[in-house]
Amino acid sequence: DTADFDREVASVCPFCGVGCQVSLKIKDNKVKFVEGINGPANEGRLCVKGRFGFDYIHHPHRLTKPLIRRADAPAKGLNVDPGNWQQHFREATWDEALDAAANGLQAIGGKGVAGFGSAKCTNEEAYLFQKLIRQGFGHNNVDHCTRLCHASSVAALMENVGSGAVTATFNQIEHADVAIVIGANPIENHPVAATYFKQFAKRGGKLIVMDPRGQALKRHASHMLQFRPGADVSMLNAIMHVIVEEQLYDQQYIAAYTENWEAEKAHLADFSPEKMAGICGIDAETLRDVARTFAGAKAAMIFWGMGVSQHIHGTDNARCLISLALMTGQVGRPGSGLHPLRGQNNVQGASDAGMIPMFLPDYQPVGDQGVRTAFQEVWQHGEIDATKGLTVTEILDAVHDGDIRAMYILGENPAMSDPDVDHARAALAKLDHLVVQDIFITETANFADVILPASAFAEKSGTVTNTNRQVQMGRPAVPPPGDAREDWWITVELAKRLGLPWTYAHPSDVFGEMTQVMASLTNITWDRLEAQNAVTYPSLTPDDPGQPIVFADAFPRENGRARFTPASVIAPDETPDADYPMIMTTGRQLEHWHTGSMTRRSRVLDAVEPEANCSLHPSTLRRLGVEPGGMVRLTTRRGSIDIMARSDRAVAPDMVFVPFAYVEAAANILTNPAIDPYGKIPEFKFAAVRVEKA
Numbered sequence: 265d266t267a268d269f270d271r272e273v274a275s276v277c278p279f280c281g282v283g284c285q286v287s288l289k290i291k292d293n294k295v296k297f298v299e300g301i302n303g304p305a306n307e308g309r310l311c312v313k314g315r316f317g318f319d320y321i322h323h324p325h326r327l328t329k330p331l332i333r334r335a336d337a338p339a340k341g342l343n344v345d346p347g348n349w350q351q352h353f354r355e356a357t358w359d360e361a362l363d364a365a366a367n368g369l370q371a372i373g374g375k376g377v378a379g380f381g382s383a384k385c386t387n388e389e390a391y392l393f394q395k396l397i398r399q400g401f402g403h404n405n406v407d408h409c410t411r412l413c414h415a416s417s418v419a420a421l422m423e424n425v426g427s428g429a430v431t432a433t434f435n436q437i438e439h440a441d442v443a444i445v446i447g448a449n450p451i452e453n454h455p456v457a458a459t460y461f462k463q464f465a466k467r468g469g470k471l472i473v474m475d476p477r478g479q480a481l482k483r484h485a486s487h488m489l490q491f492r493p494g495a496d497v498s499m500l501n502a503i504m505h506v507i508v509e510e511q512l513y514d515q516q517y518i519a520a521y522t523e524n525w526e527a528e529k530a531h532l533a534d535f536s537p538e539k540m541a542g543i544c545g546i547d548a549e550t551l552r553d554v555a556r557t558f559a560g561a562k563a564a565m566i567f568w569g570m571g572v573s574q575h576i577h578g579t580d581n582a583r584c585l586i587s588l589a590l591m592t593g594q595v596g597r598p599g600s601g602l603h604p605l606r607g608q609n610n611v612q613g614a615s616d617a618g619m620i621p622m623f624l625p626d627y628q629p630v631g632d633q634g635v636r637t638a639f640q641e642v643w644q645h646g647e648i649d650a651t652k653g654l655t656v657t658e659i660l661d662a663v664h665d666g667d668i669r670a671m672y673i674l675g676e677n678p679a680m681s682d683p684d685v686d687h688a689r690a691a692l693a694k695l696d697h698l699v700v701q702d703i704f705i706t707e708t709a710n711f712a713d714v715i716l717p718a719s720a721f722a723e724k725s726g727t728v729t730n731t732n733r734q735v736q737m738g739r740p741a742v743p744p745p746g747d748a749r750e751d752w753w754i755t756v757e758l759a760k761r762l763g764l765p766w767t768y769a770h771p772s773d774v775f776g777e778m779t780q781v782m783a784s785l786t787n788i789t790w791d792r793l794e795a796q797n798a799v800t801y802p803s804l805t806p807d808d809p810g811q812p813i814v815f816a817d818a819f820p821r822e823n824g825r826a827r828f829t830p831a832s833v834i835a836p837d838e839t840p841d842a843d844y845p846m847i848m849t850t851g852r853q854l855e856h857w858h859t860g861s862m863t864r865r866s867r868v869l870d871a872v873e874p875e876a877n878c879s880l881h882p883s884t885l886r887r888l889g890v891e892p893g894g895m896v897r898l899t900t901r902r903g904s905i906d907i908m909a910r911s912d913r914a915v916a917p918d919m920v921f922v923p924f925a926y927v928e929a930a931a932n933i934l935t936n937p938a939i940d941p942y943g944k945i946p947e948f949k950f951a952a953v954r955v956e957k958a
């Protein structure tokens with residue numbers, strides 16, 4: 265009964281980077297149901313996750329007490345039943361658990377300790393987490409799941425545009441007449457953003473979808489380019505080749521706002537569509553048509569997802585997209601822009617807040633003495649290390665090498681999310697001391713020495729920043745269960761035990777400090793967010809709701825110009841061969857979120873999509889002698905899983921698509937840990953695989 269609630273609380277959906285605003289309807293201190301409200305990114309709309317994916321917060325597996333590993337516990341492994349953990353852990357008081365956590369980290373100390381945060385943390389939690397690692401241990405070994413998501417996009421944007429955030433909100437598509445969506449499946453992964461894309465197509469906008477896997481947005485597309493996996497650079501360079509050859513570029517814009525054009529132009533000469541068609545699998549005439557369509561637009565946007573970023577050439581892919589927008593002058597005007605669709609609800613904010621090893625908050629380089637001095641003055645404690653820290657994947661390698669022996673992991677689940685996850689699990693098991701702060705005994709918490717019970721998003725105060733650069737207020741709607749506490753409080757208590765002079769009493773205190781060191785938050789205050797729910801950065805005055813489009817006049821690079829960086833074709837790290845003849849790619853499904861810790865504990869979502877599955881073309885299933893719904897065995901150079909197979913014509917006959925939410929058939933046992941040299945992102949989107957009837 266939707267009328268049956270005592271009170272309602274305005275907050276933000278905890279799942280994807282669209283950042284839909286929600287009204288949580290509460291009865292007897294439980295969330296009964298959720299409705300969309302009029303946020304700037306969703307205008308009342310919600311997808312199935314936002315609408316029905318809330319009851320994980322009341323799941324019986326929720327952690328309600330701090331836990332400490334028993335002295336007589338079985339050897340560390342993926343062997344803890346989250347509903348029956350007593351053989352492995354014992355309950356502890358907060359004082360006992362915090363002392364154990366801090367003492368264990370301090371006993372190793374310095375560069376022997378590393379921190380993984382999460383893009384599900386609030387901005388304030390992310391800021392505190394990176395500050396604790398930097399200040400408490402004197403180095404920059406702190407990273408989070410952006411490394412597995414858009415790190416390569418950010419590397420390319422920082423290099424060529426001077427800023428890692430989107431240049432325009434996705435809602436700007438309302439003013440565009442052409443849009444490219446590449447390596448993204450927004451109907452499943454950014455469903456409310458996809459509603460704006462569909463409306464755009466309905467109004468007559470030309471929607472160009474590029475994806476090695478077919479997808480539902482195809483129905484709304486003027487062009488669907490189902491290119492060969494890993495052939496992004498050859499396809500995009502061919503399109504740009506046509507724009508150069510036919511002089512469709514915007515010479516005035518290039519001259520006024522960019523640099524290195526002549527090098528880009530010369531580089532593209534080798535990439536004729538006729539030459540590239542065989543590599544990318546798209547015929548030359550279609551490539552020419554797409555080039556003319558994009559270059560002929562009055563206003564055009566480019567959206568991309570992890571199909572672009574999760575490759576060893578992910579940074580090159582993003583460089584091509586940036587070059588395409590620059591040569592056609594499609595940045596800085598209404599309806600134009602570059603928009604990497606962010607994955608998690610706060611991956612933009614957690615990155616902005618400095619939870620990355622090479623940057624302090626607001627992407628200020630750790631190597632810059634002036635930057636470090638400014639932070640040291642505000643932080644008033646200790647020197648900040650000038651050396652870049654290790655990334656997520658490098659940290660786990662360093663554990664195997666014995667260089668890192670203790671970790672503090674906040675809301676992140678590397679035992680499911682890292683590539684070659686058996687390697688990650690072995691690293692977690694090898695640690696001398698692991699502190700995990702989370703709401704469930706996740707797969708990662710299986711390996712913990714101390715587990716600190718934290719709060720779900722609906723149980724705490726804090727701000728988050730969505731894909732549109734909109735900073736939004738999350739409010740506590742229900743109390744945390746048992747003795748679970750807000751994450752910011754836990755990190756502060758740990759910091760105090762590490763001897764740091766922290767006196768924060770509320771997330772608003774943390775946000776206040778962030779505004780002192782982060783120019784992006786100028787004119788954005790806690791009180792303003794309380795009153796208005798959302799402000800987009802940059803906000804030019806205390807009343808400005810924020811700028812949906814940036815870089816109309818100049819780019820935030822030293823000379824004010826954006827840069828063309830030419831990209832060459834690099835083959836995927838593994839190519840199919842006789843032993844592993846097919847290509848595996850991974851991703852998400854509409855109903856399940858990332859490693860499934862929340863959505864698989866949401867009754868409706870788990871009912872809709874209860875079983876681990878992969879997708880294969882019907883002709884492949886026939887060849888294997890497997891009926892749809894039958895089991896297949898997938899094997900790569902890292903390992904094997906058995907999984908139910910679905911028949912799906914969207915998947916090419918030589919491909920298999922595997923969602924990564926299912927622990928019982930974990931896709932990341934199979935994925936390739938080879939990384940992009942710039943963004944250090946693993947090649948989740950391409951592994952050579954053998955598929956057999958199980």
Ligand code: SF4
Pocket residue numbers: 277278279280281282283284306309310311312313314315454455456457
């Ligand atoms: Fe939540 Fe994203 Fe769905 Fe919006 S589109 S309701 S933010 S999961």
